[in-house]
Amino acid sequence: MVEFSGVTKKYDNGTLALSDVSFTINDGEFVFIVGPSGSGKSTIIKLMLREEVATSGKVCVDDQDLMSMEKEKIPYFRRRLGVVFQDFRLLPKKTVYENVAFAMEITEALPKEIRRRVPMALGLVGLSRKAPVYPNQLSGGEQQRVSLARAIVNDPVLLLADEPTGNLDPEISWEIMQLLESINNRGTTVVVATHDKNIVDRMQKRVIEINKGKIIRDQQKGLYSNDTKND
Amino acid sequence: MTLRTIRFMIKEGAVNTYKNKLMSLASICIVSASLVIFGIFFLISLNISANMKIFGEQPEVVVFCEPDMDEAQASLVGEKISDLDEVSSVRMVTRKEYFETVKEMFEGNTGLLENLDETFLPVKFNLMLGDYEKCDDIEESLKNIDGVWDVQYPKKVVEFIRSISYWLRFLSILLIIVLLLIATFIMENTIKLTVHAREKEISIMQYIGATDGYIRWPFIVEGVIIGFAGAIIAYAFVAYGYTIIADSFNNDILQIGIEFIRLIDIRDISFLLVLLFIMMGTLVGAMGSWMSIRKYLKV
Numbered sequence: 001m002v003e004f005s006g007v008t009k010k011y012d013n014g015t016l017a018l019s020d021v022s023f024t025i026n027d028g029e030f031v032f033i034v035g036p037s038g039s040g041k042s043t044i045i046k047l048m049l050r051e052e053v054a055t056s057g058k059v060c061v062d063d064q065d066l067m068s069m070e071k072e073k074i075p076y077f078r079r080r081l082g083v084v085f086q087d088f089r090l091l092p093k094k095t096v097y098e099n100v101a102f103a104m105e106i107t108e109a110l111p112k113e114i115r116r117r118v119p120m121a122l123g124l125v126g127l128s129r130k131a132p133v134y135p136n137q138l139s140g141g142e143q144q145r146v147s148l149a150r151a152i153v154n155d156p157v158l159l160l161a162d163e164p165t166g167n168l169d170p171e172i173s174w175e176i177m178q179l180l181e182s183i184n185n186r187g188t189t190v191v192v193a194t195h196d197k198n199i200v201d202r203m204q205k206r207v208i209e210i211n212k213g214k215i216i217r218d219q220q221k222g223l224y225s226n227d228t229k230n231d
Numbered sequence: 232m233t234l235r236t237i238r239f240m241i242k243e244g245a246v247n248t249y250k251n252k253l254m255s256l257a258s259i260c261i262v263s264a265s266l267v268i269f270g271i272f273f274l275i276s277l278n279i280s281a282n283m284k285i286f287g288e289q290p291e292v293v294v295f296c297e298p299d300m301d302e303a304q305a306s307l308v309g310e311k312i313s314d315l316d317e318v319s320s321v322r323m324v325t326r327k328e329y330f331e332t333v334k335e336m337f338e339g340n341t342g343l344l345e346n347l348d349e350t351f352l353p354v355k356f357n358l359m360l361g362d363y364e365k366c367d368d369i370e371e372s373l374k375n376i377d378g379v380w381d382v383q384y385p386k387k388v389v390e391f392i393r394s395i396s397y398w399l400r401f402l403s404i405l406l407i408i409v410l411l412l413i414a415t416f417i418m419e420n421t422i423k424l425t426v427h428a429r430e431k432e433i434s435i436m437q438y439i440g441a442t443d444g445y446i447r448w449p450f451i452v453e454g455v456i457i458g459f460a461g462a463i464i465a466y467a468f469v470a471y472g473y474t475i476i477a478d479s480f481n482n483d484i485l486q487i488g489i490e491f492i493r494l495i496d497i498r499d500i501s502f503l504l505v506l507l508f509i510m511m512g513t514l515v516g517a518m519g520s521w522m523s524i525r526k527y528l529k530v
Contacts, residue, residue, distance in 0.1 A: 075442040078437075081440075083439065085438075089431070093247075093250045102436075106439065108233055
């Protein structure tokens, strides 16, 4: 599903965000990318989304080479992905229902399909009753669940989450993680970039740890940190 | 792009215009204001050129026949003159009539005309031209007619009218271009504000896989709606104001006794005006949207 080999990313301002990073994520996996702020984990998500292009190396997502992808093809590539951000990024002037429907409307889906799938996605995240409400009337946890519904409504092959629990308290965070896991159980590959130690330790999934732009650990059923003294 | 998508984009544009009421209102006011200013200049120049045309029809060309020609021969010359395309009307002035007018000119001083009768005067023709621009051309063709002795017309007046019309046309075109540029520039900046306020929205759309066209078109629809609304409001203002001014002006000037200067009736130009306003308003709106959205679509 995702293949990074020898990826280096240097930003225009000279910051070296990633240096010679290689890893592979298989179909159906659930992977945490962990590390302190500025370690490069957001850059990995941005590269997978083709928001940024690697300076050198090879980035492949969903069998597509993102290094040579034409600009016109990016939107169509992104439609196969679901994205969730720390700040939810919902459209403020659209209702919950419209926000989720919008992700389908841009793919020119049939209205019949939209009417069928949007309630399903909202049901899955437990927000059926909030459909006619605007995002600013919802709590943080609810807003994140809307953005999850939007991310999965098109049945993505890969779900990317950049600090999805960064603005949420631990209990709500755990609910979001369980939703992510149930999405993963339905076959979607899930990649979560986070520095939330609690959820990583509790989930017991594969952990890729980044520090200063390098992978320092890649472990199945890992904890947030091997360094027990910091626990 | 399917029909359904087009409908969706038009709906999106309309709904966004409504949901961003304040910004839309500001933009509509700016478009209206620019169009009102444009409309005022446009109407002034339209009226001046319409009245110039009336003036332009005034200068008469006078053709004198050979002095020894009798009136029967002269009327043959008259026929040849009226055959010319440029001539809209010809009136023959007989020696007798001519003598009467000359006598009027020397009124109270008839001594000068003593012992003279009409025979010393040539037969002459007064011609009206459809267009004063043709004075120079026709002078030559008139002189080439057998029996024509001399051709006279008020050269200075024609030249004056010609230069005024030239400058008027030049100035109105220049003014229209400048106003259009200013309106587009203001529009671009206003829409830029609304786009800037929605920069986050645009980036969200890009993250979930919306194509550039999909993001751009609702904004353009919005610009067109704003331009259209601005045009209608501007037209209402200009048409109403102009009707009041034209009515009272035409009344007043008739009372002073000047008949040949008239402001154009609004009904004769309302279609042209409304069409022009809508075209300019929507064009400026669409262009403004296009230009301001361009820079945000680069991610």
